[in-house]
Amino acid sequence: MESTAASPRVQPDVSHEGIDSKTPAIFSFFEKATGTWQYIISDPQTHQAVIVDPVLDYDPASGTISTKSADDLLSFIEDKKLNVTHILETHAHADHLTSSRYLKSCLHGTPSIGIGARITQVQKTFAPVYGYDDPSIFENSFDIYWKDDEEFKLGGYNCRVVHLPGHTPDHVGYVFGSAVFTGDSIFNPDVGSARADFPGGNAKDLYSSMQRLLSLPEDSLLFVGHDYPPNDTRTPLTSVAVREHQAVWKGKDEVSFVEWRQSRDATLGAPRLLHSSLQVNILGGRLPPQDQNGRRWLKTPVRGAPECLTKE
Known part of the structure; x- marks a missing residue:
């Protein structure tokens, strides 16, 4: 007998259901403007x-914030009758703003926003950059500060939090059975690895994190944080078996990887949404406080100006 249930109004770009008995259902949504993969992971039995x-969504030219991407997730969640218990951040992103705070305000049951415990290091690094001089601004930015290898339940499934530093010091991944959500650590073979030149980033640490991922069983699925595909051939995942043998990785020991990564990073410009992203993301998705006139600003620090431009 065919199901009479209506299809969700918003369809994921890719769905993975029934991978194995230890892995929940995974729905992958691609956000084109920043090349970001967003994920909804669910227990089909408990929902x-x-x-x-x-x-x-953020347009830096006009300063306009919109919620289309987040609203698409909400529509899918509503149609599938899901109960969201957690919103999981892999790190303080430097290339997109997080909608975690907005989603939490819209979802019933007030899900907890979780991030790696070392986010406090990132907050301390960038607080003076953006004039966040009052430490209390960071209070209640996140609900959960995950410890290394901490575990929690998603219905009948188990999740383990793994520390994957290198791109940023706070970076974590989430392991659900055979699926690993790697954030900005390891990428698909045609992209390679994340950059390691942000404050607190470290190419040697990134190498170790990639080794940790590639030491998992060969059939482990690596769900990546971004993809920048040619000809719109995007995919959210690779496997340990495939990733071990792709060209960027193969044959590189730690010394040669670090040399390659640092040389590559030296050619990269700053992400388009770097400062706007960090100002919001280290506050757990909140906008910066209002000024005395009720205005909110996303600031861009000025560097390299000649002295004549800085005199009063």
Whole structure:
């Protein structure tokens, strides 16, 4: 007998259901403007779900924030009758704003926003950059500060939090059975690895994190944080078996990898949404406080100006 249930109004770009008995259902949503993969992971039996790395849309030219990407996730969640228990951040992103705070305000049951415990290091690094001089501004930015190898339940499934530093010091991944949500650590073979030149980033640490991922069983699925595909051939995942043998990785020991990564990073410009993203993301998705006139600003620090431009 065919199901009479209506299809969700918003369809994921890719769905993975029934991978194995230890892995929940995974629905992958691609946000084109920043090349970001967002994930909804659910237990088909209990309908409990988590969201990983959701995007808040932002146009830097006009300063306009919109919620289309997040609203698409909400529509899917509503249609599938999911109960979201957690919103999981892999790190403080430098290329997109997080919609975690907006999603939490819209979802019933007030899901907890979780991030790696070392986010406090990132907050301390960037607080003076953006004039966040009052430490209390960071209070209640996140609900959960995950410890290394901490575990929690998603319905009948188990999740383990793994520390994957290198891109940023706070970076974590989430392991659900055979699926690993790697954030900005390891990428698909045609992309390679994340950059390691942000404050607190470290190419040697990134190498170790990639080794940790590639030491998992060969059939482990690596769900990546981004993809920048040619000809719109995007995919959210690779496997340990495939990733071990792709060209960027193969044959590189730690010394040669670090040399390659640092040389590559030296050619890269700053992400388009770097400062706007960090100002919002280290506050757990909140906008910066209002000024005395009720205005909110996303600031861009000025560097390299000649002295004549800085005199009063």
